[in-house]
Amino acid sequence: MNQQVPFTDLNAMTAEIRPAVRAAWDRLLDEGQFIGGRAVEQFERSWAQYCGTSHAVGVANGTDALQLTLMALGVGPGDEVVVPTNTFVATAEAVVLAGARPRFADVSPYTLQLTPETVEAAVTPRTRAVIVVHLYGQTADMDRICRFADGAGLTVVEDAAQAHGATWRGRRAGSIGAAGCFSFYPGKNLGAFGDAGAVVTSDPDLADRLLCLRDHGRATGSHHEHVAVGMNSRLDAVQAVVLSAKLARLDAWNEARRAVAARYAEAFEYGPVRLVEETPGTRGVYHLAVVRVPHRDLVQRRMAALGVQTGVHYPVPCHEQEGMRRYATRPLPVAELAAREVLSLPVFPHMGEEHVLRVCKALAEVLGSGGPDDG
Template structure:
């Protein structure tokens, strides 16, 4: 039995530190936006190499507040991708704006910069690239387009803690970066949590107000706000885990290298990050044509596997009113039909990865994922 993710194994390794941190908060009697939150904000800002971090209660809240802080509102459009979790789209709609989807690159699976300019209209306010599976989008051309058109860039880095693009950390390139600390993330709380990072003090200040009912001081509400505060227990847990995130990240990267070597002779497409990127492998996904058959074989063998994501957002029934149809985003739809996510977590052993691949070999007849000529990759290895 190989689980897709083993959170119990991680907890068992750091149990004394976690238990002590939780007990410290309970004994303090201070449970919301206290010293643990402040300490975590400083540590995570340093980790992301940004000047400011504001902790909130979820990654969705982080996206929502980043959009509001950037001035996105009713009548605006935000360019993003459909190959993502629905929270990206939901946050745009929460702000009153309309998501405009562009296709992704067939090699990196992230926002294709060559698709952006055709989607810009007089109503476009922001670009929201998603760093998928732990690999950052091709940020330099995205930023160049945004600056030329006077647009805000908000990074959805919910899956990319510690990822790098040409030496720069996820969340540090755009105007704002948004993270999730959902338990399964590379840096996960024991419940919900999120953060917004930025180098711009006015945006950080705006997020601070918005997350805490618009208060400058207790009962002094200067703008309408939200109850999006992070609690002290989650911050205390994250402060413990900050001591381990690099060790865990390198363990993921080592397992990914192991997978790469073991899968090299199989008829499937593997992740191909550029040489100047640090992929942190929140998800290790491959592509194969008869994906569902392979998924069944793995699960029947007791191996946890999944799909990230089987139905892209533009084809979800919940967002039918946006007016997209099958065929509108051909690369995104191709990937949704071919993605297969294999188990990967820091506590996983190399021999378990070998067992996963051995089982996957039995599905070799499922056929390869054929390269698509629909888009040319701009985010090339160099």
């Protein structure tokens, strides 16, 4: 009972796939092809199929996925890209690395996702694209955002680093805009045993440019001809086989996360808090289960004292980060308030009912109202 409730637990997931990964690594050691090759191509095919796109291009991490996508779209110096300010800083960082300027946008107070209205408020004549972040594993209202972007001549890029398997009206996160960018950082819903990422798209020309740019600008089929200035951002085979093994479990793991979130929603029906809302039309995958509380830092400390680990995503909006402040143009009050209030509760596929109950009771105790009935 006094055991800590961890924020996440990767070990239980690793245990499920350990035999498959060991066998696949043995095959790799025999084959000796560690960059590209069969294992990478196989994962790229499976990931594209899973996402409902014609192409997936494996890259080194999620930040590169975003930067390479912008480069492949021809977005660079002189251009601006709208990004939500309440995201992991990598979303904005990728824009700067591509040579463009981030334009920070506010979000819906209910879902904390971008909306067409908050995007519109950030657009200038120099804006070329918008990166929609599907925050916490939910999605933004993609129909309305894409309609607005079409009208304004903006390309929509999806940052689906937290939304592997989430759907918007039946379509997978990442498959709706021009391209969808994924991180497979170990803690993600689909996580590697190190850094890894991918871009999915159904535009064959964009896929070709991505293949070229991720590999030093090499011309297709050539070793010594470099037709562009690219990067070294290849997915390695050692990670690809881990991702293939985990992909077979992704839907089940996402369902388990949804079940934990549903238990929280049920327990909090009459207080003391609510989960941040899903956009109607989303089937979220609860990379994070986030509530909003006053005096968040104090609540977090008291939860820790009761043995419950929590997280904060994110305590400082991007436009207030020192490295990004020069791109800040105006206050973004919804995101600024959310940064002071958001608290991420433990959620992971193998989380047991007793842990869920302990989180609910600790939160109720800390916030000073009745806890859920633990029967």
